[in-house]
Amino acid sequence: MTTSFLVEHAPALMVIVPLVAAFISPLTQRFAPAVRSLLVGGALALTSALALLLASDVFAHGTRIYVFGAQAASLAVPADSGGIPIRIIFAVDPMSALMLVISAVSALAVVLYSLAAERRHSGLGSFYTLFLLMVTGILGMVSTGDIFNFFVFLEILSIASAGLIAFRVDGGVAVEAAIKYFVLSTIGALAILIAIGIYYGEYNALNMALIAQRMQFTLLDQLALVLIVAALAMKCGAVPMHFWTPDAYSMAPSSITALLVVASQASLYGLFRVAFTLYGITLNAACVGWLIIILGVLSMVVGVTMAIPQKNVKRLMAYHAISQTGYMLLGVGVGLAVLGNQPLLDTFGYMAMEGGIFHIINHAMYKGLLFLTAGAIFYRIGTYDLNRMGGLGHSMKWTMVFFIIGALAIAGIPPFNGFASKLMIYESVFAFNPILSVIAMVVSILTLASFVKVFHSIFMGPVLPEFRDVREVPAPMLAGMGILATIVIAFGLFPSTVVDCLIAPAAHALADQGTYIAAVLAGGA
Amino acid sequence: MIFNLPLVAVVALVIIGLATIVLKKNLIKIFLGIVVLESAVNIFLVALGYREGGIAPIYTYAPAGTMVLPTPQALTLTSIVIGVATTALLLSFATVIWKKYGSIEVGFLRRLKE
Numbered sequence: 001m002t003t004s005f006l007v008e009h010a011p012a013l014m015v016i017v018p019l020v021a022a023f024i025s026p027l028t029q030r031f032a033p034a035v036r037s038l039l040v041g042g043a044l045a046l047t048s049a050l051a052l053l054l055a056s057d058v059f060a061h062g063t064r065i066y067v068f069g070a071q072a073a074s075l076a077v078p079a080d081s082g083g084i085p086i087r088i089i090f091a092v093d094p095m096s097a098l099m100l101v102i103s104a105v106s107a108l109a110v111v112l113y114s115l116a117a118e119r120r121h122s123g124l125g126s127f128y129t130l131f132l133l134m135v136t137g138i139l140g141m142v143s144t145g146d147i148f149n150f151f152v153f154l155e156i157l158s159i160a161s162a163g164l165i166a167f168r169v170d171g172g173v174a175v176e177a178a179i180k181y182f183v184l185s186t187i188g189a190l191a192i193l194i195a196i197g198i199y200y201g202e203y204n205a206l207n208m209a210l211i212a213q214r215m216q217f218t219l220l221d222q223l224a225l226v227l228i229v230a231a232l233a234m235k236c237g238a239v240p241m242h243f244w245t246p247d248a249y250s251m252a253p254s255s256i257t258a259l260l261v262v263a264s265q266a267s268l269y270g271l272f273r274v275a276f277t278l279y280g281i282t283l284n285a286a287c288v289g290w291l292i293i294i295l296g297v298l299s300m301v302v303g304v305t306m307a308i309p310q311k312n313v314k315r316l317m318a319y320h321a322i323s324q325t326g327y328m329l330l331g332v333g334v335g336l337a338v339l340g341n342q343p344l345l346d347t348f349g350y351m352a353m354e355g356g357i358f359h360i361i362n363h364a365m366y367k368g369l370l371f372l373t374a375g376a377i378f379y380r381i382g383t384y385d386l387n388r389m390g391g392l393g394h395s396m397k398w399t400m401v402f403f404i405i406g407a408l409a410i411a412g413i414p415p416f417n418g419f420a421s422k423l424m425i426y427e428s429v430f431a432f433n434p435i436l437s438v439i440a441m442v443v444s445i446l447t448l449a450s451f452v453k454v455f456h457s458i459f460m461g462p463v464l465p466e467f468r469d470v471r472e473v474p475a476p477m478l479a480g481m482g483i484l485a486t487i488v489i490a491f492g493l494f495p496s497t498v499v500d501c502l503i504a505p506a507a508h509a510l511a512d513q514g515t516y517i518a519a520v521l522a523g524g525a
Numbered sequence: 526m527i528f529n530l531p532l533v534a535v536v537a538l539v540i541i542g543l544a545t546i547v548l549k550k551n552l553i554k555i556f557l558g559i560v561v562l563e564s565a566v567n568i569f570l571v572a573l574g575y576r577e578g579g580i581a582p583i584y585t586y587a588p589a590g591t592m593v594l595p596t597p598q599a600l601t602l603t604s605i606v607i608g609v610a611t612t613a614l615l616l617s618f619a620t621v622i623w624k625k626y627g628s629i630e631v632g633f634l635r636r637l638k639e
Contacts, residue, residue, distance in 0.1 A: 148600055155607045159614060166618060172625030176634045179552070179618050186559055186611050187546070193566050193604060200597065201573045 003053070010054035011066035011090040014100065015140050017047050022132035029125030037115050040128045044108045044135065051104035051139075055097040059505060063519035065145070066090040077521055085207045091145030091520050094505040095357070099142035099269050102361050106262045106368050106484070107135045113372050113480025114255035116473070117379055127167060133160035134259055138266045145520055147196050147278075148206045150270060151189065154235075157263055158185040165252040165260075177251035181244045188231035195224035209520035212278050212513060225283065228274050229291075235267035238329060239299040242322045246306075249318035250384070254375020257314065258368035261321060265360050268325065272332055272510060280513035281340040289337025296329030297436060300443045308450050312384045313374050316454060317367070320410060323443060324363045330440065331356025331425045334432045339511065348431040353507040354499055355424030361503075362417040362491060366409035369484040373403040376473045376481070377458065386457045393459035395470045400459045402481045407455055409488050411448035417488050420495030531572035538565035552622065552629040556615045563608040570601045 006013070021043035028036040058064050065073040068088045077085045092100070111131070118124060137157025144150050162185070166178035200206060202221070203214040215221065234241035249257045275288060303323025310316035335353030338344040376399045377392065378384055393400045409416035412423075422444060430437035472478070491498050509516065538561055545558030574597030580587065582595040619629055626633050 148603075152603060152607070155611075159607075159610055162614060162618075166621070169621060169625070172622055175618050175621045175625070179615070179622070179634070182611075182615060182618070183546070183555065183559065186615075187562065190559075190562050190566050194569060196600075197566070197570050197573055197597075200570075200600075206596070 006050065007053055007057050009066070010050045010057075011064065011092050011143055012068065014047055014050050014054065014104070014143065015136055017043050017050070018132040018135045018139065022129045022136065025128040025132065026125035033124065036125065036128065040111055040132065041108075041115060043132065044104070044111050047135070047139070048101075048104040048108045051097075051100045054092060055101045058092055058094055058097040059501070063091060063093040063509075063516065065520055066092070074522075084205055085210060085521070088149055089145040089207060089520060090143045091209065091516070092143050093516055093519070094502075094509040095269070095273075095507075096142050098357070098361065098502055098506045099266065100139060102364050103135070103138045103142065103262050103266065105487070106364050107138075107259065109480045109483040110255050110258045110368065110372070111480075112483070113258075113375070113477045114253075116476035116480075117255060117375060118253065121168075123167075127164070130160045130163045130167070131256070131259070133157075134164065134256075134263065138263055141266045142269050145208050146206050147199065147208050147211065151192050151196060154192065154267075154270070155189055157266070158182065158189060161185075161248075161256075161260060161263060164256045165248050167256070168251075168253060170251065174251040177244075177247040181248040184234060184241075184244050188234050191227040191231040195227040198224040207520065208273070208278055209517045212280060213517050213521070215279060217279065217283055221279075225274070225279060225288070229271060229288075232267045232271040232274070233295055236264040236271065236325055237299075237322050238295045238325055239302040239322060242299065242303070245322055246315045246318040249321065249371075250312055250314040254314070254371050254378065257318075257371040257375075261367045261371065262364050264321070264325065265364050268328060268360060275336055276339070276510045277513055277516050286337050289333050289335075289339070292329050292333030292336060293436065296326040296331075296333055297439055298326070299323060299329060300326030300440065304443050304446045304450070308446065311386050313377070313386055313389075313454060313458070314371070314384050316386075316450070317370050317374060320447060320450070321363075321367055323447065324359070324367065324410065326443070327422065327425055327440065328356045328359045328363065330429060330436065331359060331421075334429055334436075335507070335511065338432070345511070348428040350504070350507055350511065351424055352428035352432065353511065354503045355421050355428055357506050357510070358421035358424060358495075358499060358503045359418075362409065362421050362488070365484050365487045365491070366406045366416070366418060369402060369481055369488060370406040370410065372477070372481050372484070373399050373406060376477055379473055379477070380470045381467055386454065389458045390461045390467075391459075391463040392467060392470065394463050395467070396459075396472050398472055398478050399481075402478075402485050403455065403459070405485045405488055407451040409492065411451055412444045413448070415489070415492045417491035417495070420492055420499075424499075528575075528577065531568055531575075535565050535569045535572065538562070538568070550631045552619045552631065553616075555631070556612065556619065559615065560608070560612055563604070563611075567601045567604055567608075570597045570604065573597050 025036055028039050065076055067073055067076050070087055137153045140153030162178045162182035166175045168174050198220050199211050203211050205211050237245040300323050303319050307316050307319035331352045335349045338349040409418040412418045426437050542558045542562030546555050549555050574594035576591045576593050579591045579593035582592040623629050
């Protein structure tokens, strides 16, 4: 009874729980910080549990629809509305379910870490308000089936992220980074709003499934596509709109940086959702696919070459994040380029998309882990400057182990998860165009080279006199990193199980526009 | 033709807004450019829902005839609220920059470059 109730209302509860907890957090802070910690941790644990429950239901029974303000999902299209779903609808298909699980679990790991790491700072009541609002924005973006609602959650996410990037004013430098991020996000969001206006003017609808069904791909639709793709590619940090990324990632508190990585994956999800579900086979798939592939290759190459000379460990990791986003764009872009050509899609298209989507989940895990280790090092020694670090392997053994796991995973070394998804991308992209695959491998080698250098300068060498008293970080921080590291290893050891059970249904759901439309307009599968 | 005038205004405001954001060096002016851009989008949304000779979409005691579309107005209202939050946050950033750097010229925002 309780379980069926929870499953039925899970899509709404996933957004409501963090949203309510966000505004209770400053109140509990007044009574006791311990209560606030319990509230924040409990809210995210509940959200993760709901995400897992919902995902298991979606993977077993197909797309789940939640209609706000209606008694049942079957009322998605009211009888007297002329075939238009007038209410706000959440549509959780396997792709959304996967993103919900990734976001909720990473947020839980990050909050465990952050409860310990931020303990010494002031203003924590509002810090966690913004933190939970960010989680709300991410979860809403990946589960909504209404394009205007998508814009609202995107704005919640942007405003909360900007506040958090600037949270440690840091002599004004953090605010500088936040201004860059926020001005760009606002312009991007307004571009998306213009595109939404175009859709509404043409099709009288805001529901993605209905727009997709009525899609004509006129000149105006092409303009709307350009606006949305440009805005979301900027939000996920693809070259040539990447310049806010290193600043924002390096100035935000480390736990927030790990969450910003998840947020960029949510924007990437939005990009794929628009390209595949909203437009699908009506668009000139080869052309848009190639555009996304080119964005991906540029991001891979520019990201890694900019990363190599960096001296600040978080800026370096931020450039690597740009480079890794390129892999996802490459994989899914290849899938998009052959969309509508069933034989090619079956030979390598689905595999490329699976590789790209698998890389999204892997990247969220190992990149989050790497940013958390950078934060752990900062927590003890107070600097991100690689030239001033050294010999920390003697005292911070667990942090070193987690860093090695993250670094090997990002470089694509077996048996870690980065290898599994990169191998799928190499193989399938090679069948599409061998040169792209070669570029991807070279970028991977450069990534490894860069992380070997970083590892050596942080952890190796004799104990430096100024770091003689450095100790390991507190247990909750290690626990947060431990959750992510466990997932990195588990996904690396059993990639085929993960791909078969989670990734393949998500990739097929993304490519199959007809099923999504039918599911939403019929009120759930 | 006359009903295309709002759309002409939208294009003009978008160009003015973007030009202000790109060309001005003062943070407050850049943020004003964003506000102009927001207004342009809001006018676009409201103009989409306008029907010639339409009345406000309130059904109680409504005379017969066309009504303007209510949905774009709801969208615009949401967008205005988000715009207020955005502007408030941007201005608070400007005050912090003023306190820390003693200037709100973009030229002074150079400390991040390494």
